[in-house]
Amino acid sequence: MKKTYDPMLEEFQTKTIHEFSKTLEIFGLAPGDARLFTTLYITSSPMTLDDMSETLGKSKTSMSTGIRNLLEHGLVERVWIKGVRKDLYQANENLYHSFLDSYVEKWVQATNSHKLNLLQIQNDLKTNIQHFQKENVAEQANYLYECTEEMKIFHDRIADAFRNIRNSTERK
Amino acid sequence: MKKTYDPMLEEFQTKTIHEFSKTLEIFGLAPGDARLFTTLYITSSPMTLDDMSETLGKSKTSMSTGIRNLLEHGLVERVWIKGVRKDLYQANENLYHSFLDSYVEKWVQATNSHKLNLLQIQNDLKTNIQHFQKENVAEQANYLYECTEEMKIFHDRIADAFRNIRNSTERK
DNA sequence: AACTACATACAGTTTAAACTGTACAGAGAA
DNA sequence: TTCTCTGTACAGTTTAAACTGTATGTAGTT
DSSP, X not given: OOOOOOHHHHHHHHHHHHHHHHHHHHTTOOHXXXXXXXXXXXXXXXXXXXXXXXXXXXXXXXXXXXXXXXXXXXXXXXXXXXXXXXXXXXXOSOHHHHHHHHHHXXXXXHHHXXXXXXXXXXXXXXXXXXHHHHTTOHHHHHHHHHHHHXXXXXXXHHHHXXXXXXXXXXXX | OOOOOOHHHHHHHXXXXXXXXXXXXXXXXXXXXXXXXXXXXXXXXOBOHHHHHHHHTOOHHHHHHHHHHHHHTTSEEEEOXXXXXXXXXXXXXXXXXXXXXXXXXHHXXXXXXXXXXXXXXHHHHHHTHHHHHHTTOHHHHHHHHHHXXXXXXXXXXXXXXXXXXXXXXXXX
């Protein structure tokens, strides 16, 4: 890696990092993690925790936890270079794939799990219908049930949309 | 509106609110705002700030700011009822539409604006190419340019995906 | 085995967000 | 106009998140 530095180039890099991080934050990535990821992304060679610490001006501990987050999301990978003792990390190859794989998958799973919980609630509501009638709240109970029904539909449509994104990714 | 209350029904309502709020949080809605919205959603009649305050056990001020957020997102609407002095609010009719309209639109706009900024950076990079050569950082500058190019592609694909969601909404 | 270099667990600190109560401005009613 | 009621601005407080420095366990080196 070249060790040459130019203030103007650095300015451009900072701007780029800032700009792209904003996009990643839309996906729910924490601002700090987004900056870390983008930094790795625009750096041509793998970085050590100390490199990142220096570049971002934050503690090594921050880098360690940040990297762990990114690893869990599958956005970053650990790299081995013969003779180098420190851990090396780099951003995953295909930006689009790794990102959508990570987030879309997470969303699909989340919506599914929430939908199952709603189903459970609906079942429990049905089971207790005589209780509600006795307590004279059958009308409200019924309204709640209708609401959960609409929520289920909402989940379905969201899940569909997410799956579409995922599938359109695979045809590449 | 019936004034009858039943602990068990209330339990179910709380559970439902909790569950659906989690889904809304995926979209970046703050946890408090998500709970507020869902509360409005499962309540059959419009609510005043005091109603919400009592139901959620938070201050009226919180409700006021929360409602403003939801209004800005187009998730909630103000309702007039003759003879009632207090402001009344209710969740928007079509859950799916109002939610996607709000968030997908926001995302599309955000990605577009970020992409324009990237274009600007690319232009500036090109303009200063002779400077980079003089400073012996042409290689890094070039690498940065390639990165921004990939970022642009990323933006395009994301924007496509969002537009698909939006369009599939409209055919309904 | 002893030594060195590294990543991370942990506790303490700083920073930012969420929330509350009071106080005020504006709309209606009298 | 005066009085009352309602929403919100603001300042202060509480709560949670982000971050840091030190300490420790572990793996590689001699």
